[in-house]
Amino acid sequence: MTSVTNLAKPPVVVVGAGISGLCTALALAKTGLAVTVVERDSPPPSGDPDQAFFEWNRRGAAQFKHPHAFLAVMSNLLQDSFPGLMDDFFAAGARKVTFEDMLPPDLKEKYTPLPGDEKMWLLMCRRATMETVFRRYAEQQDLISIESDTQVTALLSHKDGDQILVDGISVKTRDEPERQLLSQVLIDAGGRNSKLKTWLQAAGGAIKTEDDDAEIVYFTRHYKLLPGVEEPARGDSKDRSSGDLGYIKYGVFPGEGGHFAVIACLHKEEKALHEAIKSSDQFDLICRSIPGLVPWVAADKAEPTTESFGFGDIHAVWHHFVDDGRAVALNYFAVGDAALRTNPLYGRGCSTGIIHAHLLADTLRDISDPVARALQFHQRTEEELRPIFKASLAEDKKAIRQAKAEINGQVIDSASTAKAWFNAAFGDALSMASTRNIHVLRGIMRTFNLLEKPGDFLKDKRILLTTMAYMLGGRKRNANARKVNGPGRQQMLTILTNKQAQRESASA
Numbered sequence: 001m002t003s004v005t006n007l008a009k010p011p012v013v014v015v016g017a018g019i020s021g022l023c024t025a026l027a028l029a030k031t032g033l034a035v036t037v038v039e040r041d042s043p044p045p046s047g048d049p050d051q052a053f054f055e056w057n058r059r060g061a062a063q064f065k066h067p068h069a070f071l072a073v074m075s076n077l078l079q080d081s082f083p084g085l086m087d088d089f090f091a092a093g094a095r096k097v098t099f100e101d102m103l104p105p106d107l108k109e110k111y112t113p114l115p116g117d118e119k120m121w122l123l124m125c126r127r128a129t130m131e132t133v134f135r136r137y138a139e140q141q142d143l144i145s146i147e148s149d150t151q152v153t154a155l156l157s158h159k160d161g162d163q164i165l166v167d168g169i170s171v172k173t174r175d176e177p178e179r180q181l182l183s184q185v186l187i188d189a190g191g192r193n194s195k196l197k198t199w200l201q202a203a204g205g206a207i208k209t210e211d212d213d214a215e216i217v218y219f220t221r222h223y224k225l226l227p228g229v230e231e232p233a234r235g236d237s238k239d240r241s242s243g244d245l246g247y248i249k250y251g252v253f254p255g256e257g258g259h260f261a262v263i264a265c266l267h268k269e270e271k272a273l274h275e276a277i278k279s280s281d282q283f284d285l286i287c288r289s290i291p292g293l294v295p296w297v298a299a300d301k302a303e304p305t306t307e308s309f310g311f312g313d314i315h316a317v318w319h320h321f322v323d324d325g326r327a328v329a330l331n332y333f334a335v336g337d338a339a340l341r342t343n344p345l346y347g348r349g350c351s352t353g354i355i356h357a358h359l360l361a362d363t364l365r366d367i368s369d370p371v372a373r374a375l376q377f378h379q380r381t382e383e384e385l386r387p388i389f390k391a392s393l394a395e396d397k398k399a400i401r402q403a404k405a406e407i408n409g410q411v412i413d414s415a416s417t418a419k420a421w422f423n424a425a426f427g428d429a430l431s432m433a434s435t436r437n438i439h440v441l442r443g444i445m446r447t448f449n450l451l452e453k454p455g456d457f458l459k460d461k462r463i464l465l466t467t468m469a470y471m472l473g474g475r476k477r478n479a480n481a482r483k484v485n486g487p488g489r490q491q492m493l494t495i496l497t498n499k500q501a502q503r504e505s506a507s508a
Helices: 019-030 049-055 072-081 083-091 127-139 196-202 271-277 280-288 349-366 370-407 418-436 438-448 461-471 475-482 489-507
Strands: 012-015 035-038 068-070 095-098 121-125 144-147 150-160 163-173 179-182 185-188 208-213 216-225 242-244 248-254 259-267 302-304 309-311 315-320 332-334
Touching (some): 012 019, 019 035, 019 144, 068 072, 068 127, 068 349, 127 144, 208 370, 271 280, 349 370
Parallel strands (some): 012 185
Antiparallel strands (some): 150 163, 242 248
16 A cells, blocks of 8 residues: 655656756746656766766666757757756757858858847757756756656546546655655656556546657667867768668767767668668668768777667657647646657757747746646647647658658659649759758758747748749759768668678688
8 A cells, every 4th residue: 555655745746857857847946836856767977978878877768879959949948048057068068059050061151140040059969968967957956856766656646526636646766665746736757658648547537649650760879089080071962961862861960079979760661771770880881881971980080989779669649638628637747758759850859848848837837727727738739839740740751651662662753733743843942942042041940940830931932932943943953952972772782782791701
């Protein structure tokens, strides 16, 4: 039987001390609320970022060692709300990547800064560094307490008629009896595998879920530049360090202190490549066959610091906590991946998490009635995050079609209707314009960085007219803008097969 050893009701309990959980705690504490954060894992080690990366057993974050970046919406929100936190990031070696830094060489030569460009910047470092800095900053806040090594064992709730009201959680630490941790508000920041939703459903909560498989697996390997090797300059548009060869997407994520990661993303039906890339040697061979990656991963440029490792079960998921104008439960709110998630390939997860955290903090600050809080948070989430979710899902669907066509040796450029042809031609022209025109690229980067709703940059008549002008160049010419240098699918398979044959011959 669960013993009750804590009858006090702290204002807020947050389950999960990942990025979304800590962002939520910081946002709530800034409004004056006391917050208790419950985390099943141990705190980060006390040493430097390398120690956190290599030694911290972060079981609660499946993507912990995969690369991350804070998009501009998140970087600016943190800078404006918690300037001391941003100072801590830079002190830990995190890098500020500006809009000018992102420009290809030919556009950088013509670049003149405009008002607003200073808002387009990324913060880049390893996730271990991100979480360590967040954690240590949160621990310094008077209104935040963190209980580590604490397992959540049950959701506590009761019913008022047919309405579920959440009262808190039961928790258990290794050497202590189970106890109840009651709260006025319970926030689920437990990530995509959080048990709280399952327990809420068992209590009678009908949570409707949209779930679409992105049908991809992506692999990561971390490296460090060799002593004396300078970080490669940004290549031209054909040899850039991130791109799409149709059958594989790839990208470099620069980190701190010469560390960087390379990701390679495959459709899950790419069986041969899927099997090959699990091998660290094969991962390197694949990367060294792509011109844009060679300056980073050549044997005389960098050394690996990890093996290659994968991340799968990638879905676009949206959980609905309000159904037909009625909250599934009161005093319970899910944020970040516990509420919704998109394909991590697009790098939006951390940023949508902090947006969500601040939407919740604003809602709890502005509204005291539990019903009104639930409905208002639902509405604000729909308004701010639904467009991002829908755009990400549309990108997934398009990528699935392209990958399957590549696997089957098909071409999908042909359009069956005039509307489909126009949309495809416009997309090709937009890609071409973005490589030649800074104003167009600036608009695309604002959307990429979530500084505006997806597609809002097309309301700019100058961007629209410029893109239409590029359409006159023809689809064949414009489609070439998307292409990067690298082996085709069959060429890559041949490279891998020949290398395997060499190994077998050498060992015979």
